[in-house]
Amino acid sequence: MSSNVVKAASPLASAVTGAMELSVAQWLLVVCLVAFPLLYEWSVSFKYFCKMAFYNGWILTLAILAIPICAVRGRNVENMKVLQFMLLHIKYLYGIKIEVRGWENFNIKEPYVVVSNHQSSLDLLGMMEILPSRCVPIAKRELMYAGTAGLACWLAGVIFINRKKTDDAISVMTEAAETMLKEDVRVWVFPEGTRNHSGSLLPFKRGAFHLAVKAQVPVIPVVMSSYKDFYCKKERKFTTGKCTVRILPGVHTKGLSSDDVPELADRVRGMMLEAFSQMSSERPGKGPGGVH
Numbered sequence: 001m002s003s004n005v006v007k008a009a010s011p012l013a014s015a016v017t018g019a020m021e022l023s024v025a026q027w028l029l030v031v032c033l034v035a036f037p038l039l040y041e042w043s044v045s046f047k048y049f050c051k052m053a054f055y056n057g058w059i060l061t062l063a064i065l066a067i068p069i070c071a072v073r074g075r076n077v078e079n080m081k082v083l084q085f086m087l088l089h090i091k092y093l094y095g096i097k098i099e100v101r102g103w104e105n106f107n108i109k110e111p112y113v114v115v116s117n118h119q120s121s122l123d124l125l126g127m128m129e130i131l132p133s134r135c136v137p138i139a140k141r142e143l144m145y146a147g148t149a150g151l152a153c154w155l156a157g158v159i160f161i162n163r164k165k166t167d168d169a170i171s172v173m174t175e176a177a178e179t180m181l182k183e184d185v186r187v188w189v190f191p192e193g194t195r196n197h198s199g200s201l202l203p204f205k206r207g208a209f210h211l212a213v214k215a216q217v218p219v220i221p222v223v224m225s226s227y228k229d230f231y232c233k234k235e236r237k238f239t240t241g242k243c244t245v246r247i248l249p250g251v252h253t254k255g256l257s258s259d260d261v262p263e264l265a266d267r268v269r270g271m272m273l274e275a276f277s278q279m280s281s282e283r284p285g286k287g288p289g290g291v292h
């Protein structure tokens, strides 16, 4: 009888003994493996932080793969295709559906300047969905130091500007106007100059429009609909959702001079704001007039 009890208790006893033999690191691992999925499901903020951390971490990892491929060509705008190809699947990982309207407005052979609204680093998804060939973004200089992502951007010809030194930024953009024409390159600018998730558009910086006027090329506005239904940094919300990207008709700059830049910038901003408001009022369950 007593030997039976010992036998019956032995699996439990060995489990307890085994558990006691776990090192602190192993215990931590077990706790994390149990706590992580629970927290992920229960806490909206935790989910938000995980998703954002994975987003950045995944891009840094993909860049490790992209760097040697891009390095074969050296610094070259064609490398932007490599980055685009590598980033296109991310929308599926996050369950973000992207609908594109106005493709025909990109049917221009000559170089042009794309200007688009800038809500978050998630804009990268919409940008990669429609990025025209030989098109490079203008980015803040700090991005060049974002580890592997910075190096990948540099290899793909991303134009870096120092926003704190207007004169330097202007001279980089003046050089870009020459490069656009000489090397048949398109440039993508976020004219708000910073991320803006206010549900409207910030006043526009003038650089993109000076660039287009200097090169005498069209400006093509692109508007990404509000992410509010699925993403909000303030509320730490990040769910699945849908985004519409609208490519608007190009605005010509032939014959314009730098004196016309303020009016051009205002006109383009007006077009974008109208499209943004329209798209916001189309959001399911939302009435018109959601944008101020």
Ligand SMILES: CCCCCCCCCCCCCCCC(=O)SCCNC(=O)CCNC(=O)[C@H](O)C(C)(C)COP(=O)(O)OP(=O)(O)OC[C@H]1O[C@@H](n2cnc3c(N)ncnc32)[C@H](O)[C@@H]1OP(=O)(O)O
Pocket (backbone or CB within 6 Å): 059, 062, 063, 066, 082, 083, 086, 087, 118, 124, 137, 138, 139, 140, 143, 148, 149, 150, 152, 153, 158, 161, 162, 163, 166, 169, 170, 173, 174, 189, 190, 191, 192, 193, 194, 195, 204, 205, 206, 207, 208, 210, 211, 261
């Ligand atoms: C697989 C692995 C993947 C790895 C990963 C891949 C990622 C691959 C995608 C990356 C994607 C990145 C995306 C980043 C996104 C951002 O980094 S957004 C931040 C950077 N972008 C910008 O700042 C937008 C461009 N900025 C501008 O255009 C600004 O005008 C400037 C040039 C910086 C100057 O800024 P400012 O002094 O604050 O503003 P502003 O009032 O516009 O200008 C001052 C005066 O200069 C004049 N001016 C401005 N520009 C010019 C000019 N070009 N010529 C003559 N006069 C000018 C203005 O007219 C104004 O004069 P007034 O009209 O007052 O007389």
Ligand SMILES: CCCCCCCC/C=C\CCCCCCCC(=O)OC[C@@H](O)COP(=O)(O)O
Pocket (backbone or CB within 6 Å): 056, 057, 059, 060, 118, 120, 121, 122, 124, 140, 143, 145, 146, 147, 148, 149, 190, 193, 194, 195, 196
């Ligand atoms: C060893 C160094 C490690 C650095 C780690 C950096 C982490 C960054 C990781 C991945 C980079 C993802 C690239 C996404 C590009 C999105 C560009 C973007 O959204 O930039 C913000 C800029 O438009 C405006 O900046 P502010 O709103 O003025 O601020």
